[in-house]
Amino acid sequence: MSHLSSTGLSPEFGQKLIAIRRQLHQYPELSYEEFETTASIRTWLQEADIRIANYPLKTGLVAEIGGKQGGPIIAIRADIDALPIQEETGFAYASVIPGKMHACGHDFHTAAILGAAFLLKQQENELDGTVRFIFQPAEEKAGGAEKVISSGALEGVRAIFGMHNKPDLPVGTIGIKSGPLMAAADGFVVEIEGVGTHAAVPEAGIDPIVTGAHIVTALQSIVSRNISSLHSAVISVTKMHSGTAWNVIPDKAILDGTVRTFDENVRSVVLNRFDQVVQGVAAAYGTKASVRWIKGPPSVLNDAELAEVAVQAAGHAGLQVITPTPSSAGEDFAFYLKKIPGVFVFMGTSGTQEWHHPAFDLDERALPISANYFAILAKHALKQLNSY
Structure with missing residues (x-):
């Protein structure tokens, strides 16, 4: 060679x-x-x-x-x-x-x-x-x-x-x-607050796991419906933690993950829409949610x-x-x-x-x-x- x-x-x-x-x-x-x-x-x-x-x-x-x-x-x-x-x-x-x-x-x-x-x-x-x-x-x-x-x-x-x-x-x-x-790499932590109850009587509480599941699904629409096909973005939820027992609906759920983008305007759109989607879904299911960003390199x-x-x-x-x-x-x-x-x-x-x-x-x-x-x-x- x-x-x-x-x-x-x-x-x-x-x-x-x-x-x-x-x-x-x-x-x-x-x-x-x-x-x-x-x-x-x-x-x-x-x-x-x-x-x-x-x-x-x-x-x-x-x-x-x-x-x-x-x-x-x-x-x-x-x-x-x-x-x-x-x-x-x-x-x-x-x-x-x-x-x-x-x-x-x-x-x-x-x-x-x-x-x-x-x-x-x-x-x-x-x-x-x-x-x-x-x-x-x-x-x-x-x-x-x-x-x-x-x-x-x-x-x-x-x-x-x-x-x-x-x-x-x-x-x-x-x-x-x-x-x-190489991409801008931002991390996120989403905390969802519900109301715990016995798993047999979900109507007595507000289930944060259901909210979390819908947030995971809804987040995927940001890239497909808010970002041009000529640009790139990735949203990955990589960790979901909630609950301690099989027969208890917990009062909190936590989602972790990352957002990757190559353009600063796209980065701004994704991060803003992310917050809007999380808050909207959380409100629709009667829960409260907060988003904490771990800003990575551009x-x-x-x-x-x-x-x-x-x-x-x-x-x-x-x-x-x-x-x-x-x-x-x-x-x-x-x-x-x-x-x-x-x-x-x-x-x-x-x-x-x-x-x-x-x-x-x-x-x-x-x-x-x-x-x-x-x-x-x-x-x-x-x-x-x-x-x-």
Whole structure:
């Protein structure tokens, strides 16, 4: 496969990145708990003589490689946290922490972006500006990006780039598109208040379970009757809890779930109609209802000009560019794109399972390919920004 050998990198470089990824994989840490992960990243960067920037982050860190004085600053971001999942891969380097696993490939992202930093450090004097590397905590909690922004790490940055591994894309391919790539991800909790009674005499109470069942059904009409067929939206009720005994009608029911959208106007319509439907159905059945929103990240919206730069860099890296299908998964990289333009890409990793699966794995040949790509992309982006 020519694209695997076109990086011109030594086998030793690839093995180094694999060793880093496997160490991270063995010792996963959850969101906001990434203290040892941060310490390891710091050590690897310091061993490469890469400067650690001083930003007030409890976990995660920022590093910089600077070339031309007064040149533009770009950022490359990797997420570093794991998930509360019991690993089922059976690999020798499987997680040694019970109930915790890198089941989304953030260990891959971290190792690959470290690799890009190692490569750019060797070319530091040739850079037309500064590359700021953000090793971000708590992506899975959708709050880490905002912590980084609050720390000041985005100040002066003119463009930002990031990636997610994509198991269904083969190694050697990369998914790049302008516009929406990943969905806004909002969570909801609906609490329905009725009146409890004996199950044999339902007329003596007000059944919140019946209300909940009708709410679940009614919510599905929002997408089919309020959203254009040219747009996308998903409403999923994923949990329903009510009652403690088979012969008692309870006084409360709780529904949990998520809404996924790609367009801010569609997001607004769905959330507003959601509240109206819940209140209307609840009133029709004589119950009271409240909706609590858990606002997640907005949609990942890639900048068109920078997406073209990303495509050009992929050509120089020997990668096959495909136009990816947008994912309904959420990604807090979107918070950066609310502040500055940037591009998020899907890196092909020939995986056998989807994200968040206990047997998730990926093809490690994609590590040096990804590192090489982001090093090339950084140089292209700096040159492009210098031309403005």
